[in-house]
Amino acid sequence: MPELPEVETMVRGLRPALAGQTLGKLVVHDPFLLQGCTKGGLERRGRGAKVTDVERRGKWVTIALAGDRGFIVIQPRMTGGFWLVSPERLDHVRMTFHIEGSDKTIWFCDTRRLGKIAWYASPEDASTAFDKSHGPDALKIEVDVLFDRLTKTSRAVKPALLDQKILAGVGNIYADETLFVARIHPERPASSLSRDEVGRIHAAVKDVLNRAILAEGSSFDAGYRTVLGLEGGFLAENAMYGHGGEPCKVCGTTVVKTKIAGLIGRPTHFCPTCQPRS
DNA sequence: CGGTTACCCTGGATGC
DNA sequence: TGCATCCAGGGTAACC
Numbered sequence: 001m002p003e004l005p006e007v008e009t010m011v012r013g014l015r016p017a018l019a020g021q022t023l024g025k026l027v028v029h030d031p032f033l034l035q036g037c038t039k040g041g042l043e044r045r046g047r048g049a050k051v052t053d054v055e056r057r058g059k060w061v062t063i064a065l066a067g068d069r070g071f072i073v074i075q076p077r078m079t080g081g082f083w084l085v086s087p088e089r090l091d092h093v094r095m096t097f098h099i100e101g102s103d104k105t106i107w108f109c110d111t112r113r114l115g116k117i118a119w120y121a122s123p124e125d126a127s128t129a130f131d132k133s134h135g136p137d138a139l140k141i142e143v144d145v146l147f148d149r150l151t152k153t154s155r156a157v158k159p160a161l162l163d164q165k166i167l168a169g170v171g172n173i174y175a176d177e178t179l180f181v182a183r184i185h186p187e188r189p190a191s192s193l194s195r196d197e198v199g200r201i202h203a204a205v206k207d208v209l210n211r212a213i214l215a216e217g218s219s220f221d222a223g224y225r226t227v228l229g230l231e232g233g234f235l236a237e238n239a240m241y242g243h244g245g246e247p248c249k250v251c252g253t254t255v256v257k258t259k260i261a262g263l264i265g266r267p268t269h270f271c272p273t274c275q276p277r278s
Numbered sequence: 279c280g281g282t283t284a285c286c287c288t289g290g291a292t293g294c
Numbered sequence: 295t296g297c298a299t300c301c302a303g304g305g306t307a308a309c310c
Contacts, residue, residue, distance in 0.1 A: 078287085078288095092288090112289080113286090114286065221290070261281090261283095263282090
């Protein structure tokens with residue numbers, strides 16, 4: 001579930017609760033999610049550690065510990081999320097942080113167990129790992145850089161937008177909304193985009209992501225919730241995801257829900273009139 | 279090498 | 295009711 005706006009919302013909720021606090025203990029409930037560390041090792045690093053900061057990098061949540069305690073990276077992927085209030089499903093709890101000197105607990109839950117929890121010795125090590133698989137953040141990338149990166153590939157523009165190596169943070173919901181706002185067909189070869197078209201994508205991606213952050217992300221079914229267990233409101237105002245078969249809010253044409261090459265199992269929504277192929 | 283697909287995992291919704 | 299199938303916000307390994 002979580003894309004950039006959901007992860008940003010999580011971090012904004014987590015930071016005041018965690019940053020500056022000391023962990024009485026950290027408990028790994030499901031070692032399956034661990035990558036490059038063990039339950040015992042991570043719990044030992046966490047015990048008595050002071051949290052210096054909580055940040056977002058792309059769709060990663062990073063938790064910096066003081067001194068030599070290292071740097072924790074959590075990838076929520078499809079169904080991961082943090083709770084400052086008791087989660088609805090205790091059987092989906094994968095890790096908990098316990099604040100020293102209080103009875104406060106922060107839960108990390110992940111229904112489908114596709115999320116990852118990694119530990120790095122230093123922020124630099126984590127940055128190296130991040131940079132290997134990610135391009136510039138979608139909220140910070142400059143238009144000329146986006147043009148160079150997008151037009152280097154012959155893939156369709158939608159899978160290119162979802163490729164974290166091109167830019168970091170865009171996921172399926174916001175890729176569809178971005179291309180609708182930019183009036184670009186999702187199957188347009190990325191290499192065929194003009195400067196003007198990439199300029200529209202550049203403006204749209206920031207507009208869409210910032211509006212989604214203001215709405216605290218997108219919630220449907222039993223998926224993503226804020227750290228307080230509330231639903232994000234973006235799907236009440238967006239035009240594409242979840243609106244297949246409905247009239248386009250701009251022109252009234254029926255919104256198409258389909259699958260496109262390069263994106264197995266992921267739906268793509270677009271308006272054939274607002275987003276012509278040519 | 280670049281593009282595309284299979285697969286990781288779980289549970290809710292839908293269909294027979 | 296019970297069982298099979300499909301679907302889902304992400305990402306990576308393997309394939310062609």
